[in-house]
Amino acid sequence: SQTIHQWPATLVQPVGSPLSLECTVEGTSNPNLYWYRQAAGRGLQLLFYSVGIGQISSEVPQNLSASRPQDRQFILSSKKLLLSDSGFYLCAWSVPGRFYEQYFGPGTRLTVT
């Protein structure tokens, strides 16, 4: 069966510090991968998605970036965090060619202080 992992579970970082969140998927090949952010009490905002290694689509201009160095690994990064980057970050995967049936990881709660 497929499993999706995210780490860390929680993170507290000062403004201006770098960020690296990692997501890995097991049990499937060539998945579509997604990064979302959810502000407190709000819906999910799609940040990036990828349909293959090195293929990244950015949905929202910001100081975040994403990379997919391996088939089942998706990384979210920032060089300098802003207060507004605080939120719940979720990684998800879907079967190739299917975009709306997604399976989510446990999430990372990021607090920028």
Place this chain on the structure above:
Amino acid sequence: LAKTTQPISMDSYEGQEVNITCSHNNIATNDYITWYQQFPSQGPRFIIQGYKTKVTNEVASLFIPADRKSSTLSLPRVSLSDTAVYYCLVGDRYSSASKIIFGSGTRLSIRP
């Protein structure tokens, strides 16, 4: 871009059937309707997806009228554990992720 409108919140009691309606007046020919459930501090969970008429699985039923301008998620005999936020999404499930929008959802509260 098919925008969706859902009630902000709903209340019900254990054992009742709950119906959550989503309006999507501008739905396109190739668009599907997808519902997710989210518990606090967890990622959303895919519940059900459909194109027209009725779809049923072990968790819920999805009713879509002929004009497809709305849809209804039906949860039979809810329990306290069904308290969650429910999201309705509309889009072409095969083309791209670029138009995926999770709105504010419907906050469902189930009481004993």
